[in-house]
Amino acid sequence: MCGIFGVWNITKQPVDVQRLLGSLQKIRHRGPDDEGYLLVDSSSREAASCLGPDSAEHVKLPRIERVFDSKFNVALGFRRLSILDLSPAGHQPMSNEDGSLWIVFNGEVYNYIELREELKALGYTFRTQSDTEVILNAYDAWGVDCLNRFNGMWGFALFDTRKNRLFCARDRFGIKPFYYHFDRKRFIFASEIKAILDYSDMERKPNDAIVYDYLNYALMDHSEETFFESVNQLLPAHSLILENGNVYIQRYWDLNPENKLSLASDADYEKRFLELFEDAIRVHLRSDVAIGSCLSGGLDSSSIVCVTNKLLFSDRVVEPELIGEQQKTFSSCFDDPRFDERQHIESVLTTTSAERNYTFPTAQNLMEDIQRLTWHQDEPFGSTSIYAQWCVMRIAAQRGVRVLMDGQGSDELLAGYHPYFDSYWGTLLSQGSFPALLREWSAYRNHYGVSYSYLFQHTLFSIAPKAFQRRVRAGRGALGLNSAFSSRFQSRYPDENMNFKSTPLSNRLYQALVRSSLPALLRYEDRNSMAYSIEARVPFLDYRLVEFIFSLPEEQKIKNAQTKFVLRNSMKGVLPEPIRARMDKMGFVTPERVWMSGELKNWVDDIFTSNSFAENPYLDVSKVKTLMADHRAGQRDLGSTLWRWINLELWRNQQIVQGD
Incomplete structure (x- = not known):
């Protein structure tokens, strides 16, 4: 997991090195272990690999100030979070053997071991144990079709000096981000919007249409447009080619509604699901650093923790020194029993003998952290529930964990x-x-x-x-x-x-998977985990498992008023029975409504009576005050609308008015 950045000045203007260094510094949290650059003259196709001020000492390359020349109009930048192949060989930007291909890559290709063997059979040799080198040789062997062979999460940019083009791609579900700005004079890309804004001199203008979608439909991350005008995201399952000054975008993968599976019995579906689920977790456990798991006490995270425990201690799929004597779990808890899941969490911990690590988010903590949380997210978010996840990532980092398993995606796949x-x-x-x-x-x-x-x-x-x-x-x-x-x-x-x-049902699940729900949740998880230099992994989004679930009869998702029917069946004897049979759902939440009417009441009032809010161009202040009065009197429930008003104002003030 890392941070990537790049710029191609199509007008042949030289790269601004100071801005380049500054933009990569903005996303240092994504990769504190190393820093690297590639400078390219797109006319002669000359390329120079170099280091920055924060590069690891053991990487033997010249510093950027020693090699920079005004002829370089293309630059790739990289911040490394070392997860696989911790040696200097994993430094990026990385090239293939003859130096004709260069890549900056954020993410993981979990089936890199199998692909490496396939590529060796084709005559390719490898200098590293990294998945990055596998991508380079896969592109060399299969071209852009290599994407369909990858199982993982990624956002990468690959410079092909032979064709003088930039090939960029994002994973099937958008687990990893990829943002860009293109105005026909230059193309800028990054893992986070803040890096693009820092490099460019464009005016920070909110995208009013996306603001409307947020306020009116509670939608986020549902479009190639972002909350900032002139900054787009590459959509999940899409690739982008920049060549001859033009950008070409195409979709390389999608689910097929015609793929339907029919097996003889519930037991057959259950068996096949468990095989895929176990293998998804097995490959997601590939790591050279310490691994842990999120545990909310719900069905999804509990299933991952219990299956992971078997793979770690019975099947020994991970080196023992990366785990210790117990699997490490991380949970968000509250003293208010209405929002606390410890009784369910403890049941899973008893079954697995896993290590407990609890965090207790409070309203006071939220007020202290809200500016930093807003800065890391780059765009508004839908509720304070992501703060519970933020706190979980913080304690995981404090325990030295660098890879964290999570249950994201199950609800959108299995009708949760x-x-x-x-x-x-x-x-x-x-x-x-x-x-x-x-x-x-x-x-x-x-x-x-x-x-x-x-x-x-x-x-x-x-x-x-x-x-x-x-x-x-x-x-x-x-x-x-x-x-x-x-x-x-x-x-x-x-x-x-x-x-x-x-x-x-399938239409609604598909929409949740690709537009209305999951994309925003994945953005929250990426920014929250990366804020603490942690790689979050989501095995429910192994594409093999996703394709299988979408091919199932719908009664394998909902049956007898139970959601996630096939998952529940597959977890018999694996999960504690009270967890397997749970009908309620909570996850990592916060007592948002309680906080808003209690400890956060004065804070909310200060926002709504501020001069900045009075100038908010999207909201009618008098209407908001009337609605708030009705809400507090119990005559209306504003629900998540209240938070969207608040968060939009916080974001607008920080990102647009103040400019950072």
Whole structure:
């Protein structure tokens, strides 16, 4: 896991070395172990590899100030967090054997061992034990099609001196970031937006359309656009080629709704799922540094911890010195029992004999950390729940852990949230599966005590025309907006072209996976972990497992009013039974509503009465004050809308008004 940066001045202007060094310093937290640069003259294709002021002492290359010349109009920069092959051989930018290909790479290719053997059979030789060199030789062997052979997470830029082009790519689900600015005069890319803004002299302007999506639809990271005008993200499963002054972007992978699996029994699905899940965790455990696991006490993280424990201590897939006598787990807890999961966490710890590491986020801590958290995230976020994860990353770093396993992605794959029930009922209704629908309704009523009217309304809404759904959802979100601002975007529907061409449930899961839910969660996790120089890994997003789950019959995801049916079945005898059978869901959360009406009340009031908030161009201050009064009087529940108002103001003040 690392930080990457680069610039190509298409007009042949020389690279600004001081800005180059400054931009990479902005993302030093992503890679404190080493620093490296490549300078290129795109006319002659001459390349020079060099070091910066923070480079590791054992890397034998000249310093950048000794080799820089005005002819160099292309630069690649790299900050290293050493995870695989800790030797100087893992230094980046890295070249292939003849120096014709150079790469800066952030992420992991988990199947690099298998690919290396395949490439050796084709005649390639290797100087390192790193996955970075595997990418270089894979590109040399298979061209841009190499991406479909990788299993992992990545954001990389590869300079091909033979073709005088830059080949960039991002992993299938966007676990790793890749941002860029392109104005036909220059192309700038980075792992984080702050590095691009630091290098360029462009005006920091908010992207009003994305701000509208955030305020009205609670959407983030759903588009190639970002909250900053002129800065885009390369979408997941896309590659980018910069050649002859032009940028070409294409999608290289997608799920196929036609791929459907039919096995004889639940036991067969369960067996195949467990095989894939175990192998996903096995390859995600490949590391040369200390490994730990997030543990919330929920089904997903508990499954990872329990399976990981077997692989570590029974199968011995990791060197013992990287683990110690116990698997290390990290959890967010609260003194308020309504938000505390320790009884479930302790059950898993008893089963695995794993080491407990607890952190207790508080409202006071949040106020102390909010500016730093906002700076690291670069863009607004949806709730304070990410602060619990921030605190978990901090204690993991304090314990010396550099790789942390996490359960991100399971909810979007296996229908882990309650609204997915609506879509499943709609699927059964649209298929005419009335006996199954009645059974699911009855099971849901038994568990949650809702009325048949509730079930009927939610089922019909899930299959209603999109235009109707949009009007209803837009009405729920458009609170407190400045009328002049909102009128500019009243016909904007970000999900307009999103259609997986499958059942209502599969369509909704696909949308959550690629647009409405997971992309933002992955951004939070990347920035939170990287703030503490930790590599977070998410084995549920092993693409083999994702493709398998999307091919399953939908009753393997929801059955008898239970979500994640196939996962629950596969964990029999692996998880403590109370965890396996849990019907409630919490995860890493914070007592946001309690904090907002209690310890954070004065802080919130200070924000809403500030001069800066009075000048906010997106919100109507008088409407906000009225809505807040109703909220505090118990006449209205603003939910996450309240935090979006607050966080947008914090972000706007820090990133736009103050400029950092």
